[in-house]
Amino acid sequence: MKFIKKNAIALLIIVLISTGVYFSYQAYKGTDLSRIPVQVKKTSAQNPYKEAPNSSRITNKGVEQLKVYPSIQKGMRTPFDLWNYYGKGDSSFGSPNLPMRFEQWVDFNKKQKPKLMADVDAYMNGRFNFDSRAIPGQFMSGGRKPIMAGPVTRLPRGIDSFETLADLAPEEIKKRDLFPFKPLAHPIQSTAHMVFPDSWVAIHPQHKRLDVDMDIPEDYLPEFPPPLFLTTHKELGDVTGGQEITLDNFFEMFDGIISPEQMEGLKELLRPTPTTWFNHTSHRITEEPSQGVACLDCHVNGHTNGAFELAPDSRPNMARLRVDTPTMRGNYNLMLLSSKRSIRSMDHFAEVEEYFDGDPGMQQSIGPRAAKREVTNRMGDFNSIIDYPPAPKLNPLMRLIPGKATESELRGEAVFHGKGQCDKCHYGPAFTDDYMHDLQVERFYVGRPEGPIKTFPLRGIKDSPPYLHDGRLPTLADAVEFFNIVLTLKLTKQEKEDLVNYLLAL
């Protein structure tokens, strides 16, 4: 009592402030300004009829285990474990202005980069054992780059093999936090955008970023430059002769073997245009102004060099999923393009690529990509003659030819169509059902669900590491281990080895 009397003023202040802050928070969260997406109020546009007592409403179930995204500005570091977070952004719309003067921006990024990259390397080496061990005698289709052996994903502490891990129930793996295949984030999601491999940047220094470098070792990326095969000239094999196709050499390379429409389309695929962060303005992530990025800067020679960025289909930036560059090989066979979005046509593919991170306002501010429909159609014309690499062990029905295949490959094919159930989604000439599936990987860890991803075509898959939309599976062996766990297949070690050998033959 004496204490209360003595400190009455202080206690009154504490009660007033605490009550005020609490009620302010209750009123603030879920509003337009708040980054916590808890909808508590109905707007006038909603159904005026009373809600049925048992109606199913969208709730934030599970969200209570997640953290709200940190406050950031462009350029600031973001957590590597972004799957642990959720929340709204301040706005859907971007600004062409930097949060500081350009000179400060350059200094800021230069200062931040060494520590960031050291942390990125430590994180990646903590997740993966990049020992650069190749599969004997296996090369990518150009015949120059060895294919890496795996799995290289590190097992969680206390688990001695992937077989032991696969024996555990999803709930157990989640409860004990044992899932080794959690999503891979962009090293700096506040800026995000395209990150090119070192081999590319060495030749194209205009794409050297001030803030971040590629986080996956060169050995685990596609060969550079990759070969290009045409559906219209299978007899020619690799039409590039081992060169990178550029604006300087494309005409010489393709004159007389492709049509004028295709030639125009190819030229457009090679023509750089400004992007959100590679451009002539000060809103850029390069020290010097840049002409921008061309389609074939990531899709080198119609394939991929392993450059990654963020899918432009969500906000805030921290909620966007990292996506690798998918190959353009065999696009002629696909009804659904890209890995994380449902892009339905070749010209749509050419129109909406990630140059401006899905933000038309930024496109207008920085400088539009003037790709009109007739132009994107022609880009599609060239796109539609890019073939898969040869697969001499497959017959026209996409089955192995027994006389050419090894015993292990044949056993792998049996697993593919049998116990592995791979053919439920991977079938037909491209080994894809052209659907997007939600693998519900969040069953295995506490995290924000990633939603559906496209069934990747498996023809020529050995040329396109790393795997899954975000590259979290550096080798085919990692991909097999991932699906063995996620689909609870219970494959044996031998079956998994056979499956990898089969995939190498596709």
Next chain:
Amino acid sequence: MENRTNLLRYALGIVYFHFGLLKYFRDLSSAELIAEQTIMKFSLYAFDAHTALLFLATFEVIIGLGFLFNFKPKLIFCLFLLHMAGTFIPLFVFPEIAFKFAPFAPTLEGQYILKNIVFLAAGWAVLYPQIKSKGMKSRVEEK
């Protein structure tokens, strides 16, 4: 004189307690960005943003309560000085955010930090005489 000091003590307590409390409620404090980023950067990213903010919130609330109830002036003075030193860190680790042109053209965030010299002086005026007089008292008693 004592009334004026008490007024200053309550004022400091209110600001510390209020602004500290806000940091417990995600997305409510305007200082989130600079506070989180500074602690994360200064701790070499050992803290994540969430932990960093909780840490700072607790720190500030304790100091606020210390001012309001006027307890453990020596401890509160030490925490206060530590906190004050911390508030100036962004000027060095994030000069790009704190200054339009260093060092005489601060941004709004920079001004928010630099005004802490007033806090420092006020806190000193409130707490230091108490510590000093207690120290003298104990020395007299010893004699």
